Amino acid sequence: MQIKRGLYDHFSDQDSNLLWIYNYFKTVYNGGFYKLDNLIDKYNYVEDKYEKWLLIKAIINQGIRQNEKKKVEIFLELLKENNKGKYDYINSYSYYLLHFYSVDKSILFLEDNLCISEFLESNILDFSQSLVFKNYASLLPNNNMKKEIMKKCLEQTPQDTDLWKEWLKLYANQDEVNKISTDIFKCGYSDPTLIKQVKIDSGDTDVLVRMIILCSTNLNKDIALYLASFLNNKLLKNYMLLFIEIFDFSDMLKGEINEICLSSC
Numbered sequence: 001m002q003i004k005r006g007l008y009d010h011f012s013d014q015d016s017n018l019l020w021i022y023n024y025f026k027t028v029y030n031g032g033f034y035k036l037d038n039l040i041d042k043y044n045y046v047e048d049k050y051e052k053w054l055l056i057k058a059i060i061n062q063g064i065r066q067n068e069k070k071k072v073e074i075f076l077e078l079l080k081e082n083n084k085g086k087y088d089y090i091n092s093y094s095y096y097l098l099h100f101y102s103v104d105k106s107i108l109f110l111e112d113n114l115c116i117s118e119f120l121e122s123n124i125l126d127f128s129q130s131l132v133f134k135n136y137a138s139l140l141p142n143n144n145m146k147k148e149i150m151k152k153c154l155e156q157t158p159q160d161t162d163l164w165k166e167w168l169k170l171y172a173n174q175d176e177v178n179k180i181s182t183d184i185f186k187c188g189y190s191d192p193t194l195i196k197q198v199k200i201d202s203g204d205t206d207v208l209v210r211m212i213i214l215c216s217t218n219l220n221k222d223i224a225l226y227l228a229s230f231l232n233n234k235l236l237k238n239y240m241l242l243f244i245e246i247f248d249f250s251d252m253l254k255g256e257i258n259e260i261c262l263s264s265c
Contacts, residue, residue, distance in 0.1 A: 087128035161191045216249045
């Protein structure tokens, strides 16, 4: 999941501002709290335009979450002036409207600033555009427009398991849920909430192992042990049982464990 969000473990320059920004995003992604004023201090310190752009977006997002309306408005203006692409501003401003005003105001702003037909007909992949439309669709009632936008977003970002889960909940029958959930795992993407929908054969060892690793947490350890019982290879099964006993996969997601050694097996 951290890789999906762009949270990697190493930078070529370990003292860089980008590393600081990375650590901020990692902290927030893992549920940590970060003081808004510390972000603003960092913004005032850096000089690189790209780093400032990243921090502006981070400040807006964090400011909205901390109900700092005036500060958010200041940095929304900075984002508008320094915008690398129009969709960043549209996305941030629509979130501002959603949080401080209403769903309706956010929807109206998005409808005034987005061309839905152009997006649905376009073959150009723009991740920032796709994100805006995904967020727009999440605000809509369950209608055909919502379905068409979600379908287009899935075509552009098939790795988005959160969007797939929403699609399965709204539009898929049970056979489609099983097939898509299985395809997601076989393509290398993992989400514990989809495990019960996955249908695999006895030969799909790699998928089964990933499912075991994903469930090797204090919360899901019983599921991991159950899944391990289906492994036919005795040596692999012993390794996985040791893994389940020793490691908590949630610590790995947080970056608290960087290396695995099972030599004692």
